[in-house]
Amino acid sequence: MAYDDLRSFLDTLEKEGQLLRITDEVLPEPDLAAAANATGRIGENAPALHFDNVKGFTDARIAMNVHGSWANHALALGLPKNTPVKEQVEEFARRWDAFPVAPERREDAPWRENTQEGEDVDLFSVLPLFRLNDGDGGFYLDKAAVVSRDPEDPDDFGKQNVGTYRIQVIGTNRLAFQPVPMHDVAQHLRKAEEKGEDLPIAITLGNDPVMAIVAGMPMAYDQSEYEMAGALRGAPAPIATAPLTGFDVPWGSEVVIEGVIESRKRQIEGPFGEFTGHYSGGRRMPVIRVDRVSYRTNPVFESLYLGMPWTECDYLVGPNTCVPLLKQLRAEFPEVQAVNAMYTHGLMVIISTAKRYGGFAKAVGMRAMTTPHGLGYVAQVILVDEDVDPFNLPQVMWAMSAKVNPKDDVVVIPNLSVLELAPAAQPAGISSKMIIDATTPVAPDVRGNFSTPAKDLPETAEWAARLQRLIAARG
Amino acid sequence: MNPLPVECPRCAFEEISLLATSPVPGVWDVVQCGRCLYTWRTIEPARRTRRDAYPDSFKLTAEDIENAIEVPAVPPLLK
Numbered sequence: 254m255a256y257d258d259l260r261s262f263l264d265t266l267e268k269e270g271q272l273l274r275i276t277d278e279v280l281p282e283p284d285l286a287a288a289a290n291a292t293g294r295i296g297e298n299a300p301a302l303h304f305d306n307v308k309g310f311t312d313a314r315i316a317m318n319v320h321g322s323w324a325n326h327a328l329a330l331g332l333p334k335n336t337p338v339k340e341q342v343e344e345f346a347r348r349w350d351a352f353p354v355a356p357e358r359r360e361d362a363p364w365r366e367n368t369q370e371g372e373d374v375d376l377f378s379v380l381p382l383f384r385l386n387d388g389d390g391g392f393y394l395d396k397a398a399v400v401s402r403d404p405e406d407p408d409d410f411g412k413q414n415v416g417t418y419r420i421q422v423i424g425t426n427r428l429a430f431q432p433v434p435m436h437d438v439a440q441h442l443r444k445a446e447e448k449g450e451d452l453p454i455a456i457t458l459g460n461d462p463v464m465a466i467v468a469g470m471p472m473a474y475d476q477s478e479y480e481m482a483g484a485l486r487g488a489p490a491p492i493a494t495a496p497l498t499g500f501d502v503p504w505g506s507e508v509v510i511e512g513v514i515e516s517r518k519r520q521i522e523g524p525f526g527e528f529t530g531h532y533s534g535g536r537r538m539p540v541i542r543v544d545r546v547s548y549r550t551n552p553v554f555e556s557l558y559l560g561m562p563w564t565e566c567d568y569l570v571g572p573n574t575c576v577p578l579l580k581q582l583r584a585e586f587p588e589v590q591a592v593n594a595m596y597t598h599g600l601m602v603i604i605s606t607a608k609r610y611g612g613f614a615k616a617v618g619m620r621a622m623t624t625p626h627g628l629g630y631v632a633q634v635i636l637v638d639e640d641v642d643p644f645n646l647p648q649v650m651w652a653m654s655a656k657v658n659p660k661d662d663v664v665v666i667p668n669l670s671v672l673e674l675a676p677a678a679q680p681a682g683i684s685s686k687m688i689i690d691a692t693t694p695v696a697p698d699v700r701g702n703f704s705t706p707a708k709d710l711p712e713t714a715e716w717a718a719r720l721q722r723l724i725a726a727r728g
Numbered sequence: 729m730n731p732l733p734v735e736c737p738r739c740a741f742e743e744i745s746l747l748a749t750s751p752v753p754g755v756w757d758v759v760q761c762g763r764c765l766y767t768w769r770t771i772e773p774a775r776r777t778r779r780d781a782y783p784d785s786f787k788l789t790a791e792d793i794e795n796a797i798e799v800p801a802v803p804p805l806l807k
């Protein structure tokens with residue numbers, strides 16, 4: 254089941270019992286953010302939240318926590334809501350192989366229904382904006398799919414980028430924008446600013462649930478997010494032409510904001526409570542002038558709470574960080590079994606791998622650090638044997654406690670690159686990185702006393718199934 | 729619209745402008761500091777709207793704003 258817009262997905266969430274409508278009057282602050290924050294504190298399978306009675310507003314519709322549980326993430330991919338995490342990641346990896354799936358262009362985009370242009374643009378009149386965390390410098394758009402093109406190659410569909418970046422509303426038609434240096438839009442902006450030109454940009458809000466997943470996914474520079482969305486949906490992604498920039502944007506967006514990043518200009522931005530569980534900000538960032546807003550009648554404003562994990566952000570970028578790393582590692586090292594990169598967008602990664610020969614697991618760990626995503630993340634890698642499930646943290650802790658001889662199995666490499674937001678970096682953007690090799694040494698690495706492991710009995714799998722049947726039958 | 733606040737809770741600057749007003753008249757305004765761009769809704773809790781209740785760790789001074797680094801740095805113009 255592929256969803257073409259946010260609304261149809263919200264309908265499914267509601268039918269599946271995974272959307273909670275809050276109809277009592279709430280305050281814009283702190284209630285909206287506190288409720289979304291609380292979804293991460295009430296156990297597994299929290300629902301999405303929908304608010305339509307917000308103090309002072311007459312016509313606000315706000316959706317939060319849309320991807321904020323494993324049940325909702327499964328439904329976003331069209332899987333049954335009780336699909337285990339590891340199976341969701343495996344299915345994601347399986348669908349990846351269908352890439353690229355060409356998008357389908359449609360002309361009747363519902364966001365063509367309403368328009369504001371030029372002097373008449375007033376974001377506050379279209380969006381019920383609100384603050385998330387106490388120290389945030391203002392109101393943010395933090396779940397947008399932002400489209401930009403390579404100024405040197407504007408007709409290359411693959412180099413057209415769709416990404417999620419933090420965007421602060423600093424005026425009725427002005428936004429402050431954070432392009433992380435490792436991300437594609439930063440390359441687009443640098444090329445434009447070197448020529449003294451503005452960079453056209455389209456910001457799309459309230460998208461279908463797979464669009465949000467691919468916009469936050471670390472992909473190669475010339476890979477199209479739309480073609481990946483098609484692979485993950487199992488159907489071509491519907492796109493339409495944005496009226497001002499001519500960029501390809503999702504057909505089903507609630508709101509499409511178009512304008513330019515003004516060349517060679519920076520303004521104070523932030524702070525903003527980030528996915529690292531820490532604020533970052535107080536820096537001068539690029540500025541966007543909004544020239545046109547297109548929006549559906551009665552738009553739904555989708556926002557995402559982030560702060561101390563776990564929050565919706567961790568569900569949204571968990572599997573979509575695991576799978577690219579798995580694919581990139583396996584391309585060279587088919588021994589790699591599974592990758593768990595779900596902690597802080599892969600600042601820490603757990604990899605299970607078979608060993609080609611002694612020392613091999615450490616090489617896999619180093620390779621993870623030099624993948625495109627690894628250059629900005631992967632500050633810690635734990636390697637575990639092929640029969641250890643990296644998503645099963647008690648098994649990982651067993652491997653660490655039983656297999657690691659710290660003197661030889663912990664490797665620290667100084668002064669590597671990491672994203673500036675990493676709180677432990679020193680200076681910002683530079684960090685040591687660590688490999689913990691918790692695999693069993695193999696020849697010629699003959700260290701330790703691992704010759705007689707106690708494996709599960711051959712009959713155990715059969716008994717596990719039998720016990721589950723008996724328990725189920727007992728009702 | 730209600731009278732504008734007199735100072736920024738975050739940096740104490742005294743030029744505050746109006747960005748938005750509540751669709752239901754008179755319930756709240758969204759206002760902004762002319763120096764640090766801090767933006768707040770007038771009915772938010774005191775810890776976000778009043779200088780004397782604003783957390784010290786988030787306060788900014790004129791020097792902080794002037795000395796803030798550019799991210800990303802503006803690149804040199806190509807000839």
Ligand SMILES: [Zn+2]
Binds near residue numbers: 736737739740763765
């Ligand atoms: Zn201020």
